[in-house]
Amino acid sequence: MSSITQRKRIWGWFFFDWASQPYNTLILTFIFGPYFAQTASATLMAGGMPELAAKAQAQAYWGWGLATTGICIAILAPILGAVADSSGRKMPWIRLFSALYVIGSAGLWWTAPQDFSVLWSLFFFGIGLIGMEFATIFTNSYLPELHDDPAELGRISGSGFAFGYAGGVLSLAIMIAFFQAGDTGKTIVGLNPLFGLDIQTGADSRIVGPLTAIWFAVFMVPFFLYTRDTLKPDAPQYKLGAGFKDLAQTLRGLPRHPSMLAYLGSSMFYRDALNGMYTFGGIYAFGVLNWSIIDIGVFGILAAISGAVFCWVGGRVDRAIGPMPVIVSCCVILILTACMIISLTPTSAFWIPLAEGSNLPNILFYVAGALIGAAGGALQASSRNMLTRQANPKRMTEAFGLYALSGKATSFIAPALIALTSEITGSQRLGITPVVGLFIIGLILLAWVKPKGDFAR
Known part of the structure; x- marks a missing residue:
């Protein structure tokens, strides 16, 4: 590594x-x-x-x-994180899951409408x-190793997310152009879609899978060239039993570290709410505002540019005052944005009827996209840095595994609540109201989180 x-x-x-x-x-x-929403719903309507x-x-x-x-x-x-921490070997796991990334995304090419399968698509x-x-x-989990000064990690995390958003903007621009x-x-x-892609078979949309796979394979090269594991002397290579044991010990010890426990709980709720906004945003625009995929793509570019700019800005703010104020501010912005979205229909805004043909709902949804990109990007970057302050520095990969667990343990809640609320109200628009409650719960739990954590150093 020298x-x-x-x-x-x-x-x-x-x-x-x-x-x-x-x-x-x-x-x-x-x-x-x-x-997927367009093709699946068309298949159901055909039935x-x-x-x-x-x-x-x-x-x-x-x-x-x-x-x-x-x-x-x-x-x-958390199990795989514990195993990796025991040995210091992370790179083999990254190679394995990178292969799954490429295989899964490339496989989306086989989702044509003519023989569409919900099961195979998912x-x-x-x-x-x-x-x-x-x-x-x-x-x-490599983040703490990138700089000796912990105060610089917020800037690095924010810049990394900003760079990622820039990649998202470019890839999305290429896709819709x-x-x-x-x-x-x-x-x-x-232009006609490149390579003579057949619109009738959805090839112009399905190509997104192979394009994403190729993009990942090409641009992961610098990561693999310049990233190395810090191996632990005489450490076992891969022992799931040891991983389970270390994980169990960490879980038993969490009550002794209330700040870490509260942070995992808080981030569990507000990240679930944010993911709900991300994963249902395009489907919402298609179903409620009747946008086309190109309209949604332009919306995505705006959101990603906003995310890139404010990840960079948020990283600098994080470095100056710490991640906690950034996280709180972003959650408040996202709550207000979600409320604005809920108020929109093709014929009203803020629950006020509009003149026929008004473009205000579309304009406000673009504004919402910019706010979600800005606040969501900065929230993710500062949340990643906050974990480095809350976690035991000797068990960082395991901590990020627990962070993923806290983010995924309730990942079914937002989709399930959105689906349930949609069925009860008969409205896709009102179906997203649960995200507001999840953000509020996350904010409340932040009251028990120490800005510098239980392992202050």
């Missing part, structure tokens, strides 16, 4: 965010998610289901797919998401 400069290590670490972000931007939120019921059912399918994947991650994340989507999430856990067709059969810049 031959690799600190600057190269940091930039190599940044490139993971750049390489992996398209799974969130292109697949989870702005392209494949709406394509005789009414349009509103079909859209609600498609949303439910998406939610249950996310919940199932979340359960898998929740079970395995299977490939879940494989890729598991790969992305686990690779992120192990990569995040050269591949994704609109109602006219042309892309947003007036």
